[in-house]
Amino acid sequence: MIGPSSSSAELIAHLQTLRSEENISGMARFGIVTETALGISNSDLRKIARTVKQSNGRALELWQGNIREARLLALYTAEPQKLTADLARTWSDNFHSWEIVDTAADLYVEAGLKALIPEFAADDREFVRRTAFAMIASAAVHLKNEPDDTILAWLPLIDAHARDPRNFVRKAVNWALRNIGKRNLHCHARACTVAERLAASDDRTARWIGKDTVRELKSEKVIARLERKSATR
Structure with a gap:
């Protein structure tokens, strides 16, 4: 039985008991790297994370286990x-997997590591560069009290890397630009x-x-939501 004081070894052993070959096959269809996967859903991993205490030491041990679910659990339970x-x-x-990147990006933003964004964007490795733009996408949504100027200062990075044709980079750049544009009317105008x-x-x-972003940001639904948001301030 796992609990707040469970060790990394105990957690990994518990994860192994939940292995699902059927789920592993399903994950592969969504582009998830399954070489080390156990087939445990993210919702189930979050439930496990809620039962244990946050610990960076244990998170590091979980990460070193090199198992998809252990690494996600490390990100969910880091401090x-x-x-x-x-x-x-x-x-x-x-x-080496988009879902790990996107989960880590949320954690890095929560941890206040925004200064890593330009560094990660300059890194030519596909998934490290994706991290930069996943962090921008996350920050635009979650850092509600951050000045708009902080968010808008990342637009040149989007411009600089919008020609990277690699799938997981281009989708993250697109995601970041769309999220900036949906932050508020001021950011919307700059993103457009x-x-x-x-x-x-x-x-x-x-x-x-550009075309995909324009299509979404200039949709009636997005503009109406931003106008309502502006009116309630």
């Missing part, structure tokens, strides 16, 4: 207030300017990012 940039860099060196410029690009990837 954001104690997470260092060096540990984030170490974990990012092992990124970037999106329209990209939409007119000769580069296929940049053009796709």
Whole structure:
């Protein structure tokens, strides 16, 4: 039985008992890397995370287990207030799956590691670069008290990497630009300017990012939501 004081070894042993070959096959269809997967859903992993105490030491041990579910559990149970940039860099060196990246991005933003965004964006490794833009996407939504200028300062990074054709990068760049545009009317206007410029690009990837972003940001649904949000301030 697992509990607040369970060790990493006990948690990994428990995870092994929940292995599902059927779920592993299903995950592969969503582009999830399943080489080390046990087939445990994220919702079930979050339930396990809620039963144990946060611990960076144990999270590091879970990460070193090199099992998909153990690494997600490490990210769910790390202590954001104690997470260092060096540990984030170490974990990012092992990124090879979009779902791990996106979960880590939320944690890094919560931990206040925004300064890593330009560094990760400059890294040519596909999943490390994705981390930068997943962090921007997360920050635009979750850092509600952060000045807009902080968020908008990342637009040049989006512009600079909008021509990276790799699937997991281009989708994250697109995601980041859309989330900035949906933050509020001020950010919407700035994001649309970037999106329209990209939409007119000769580069296929940049053009796709721009057109897809413009399509969403200029939809009646998004504009109506932003106007309602502005009116209630």
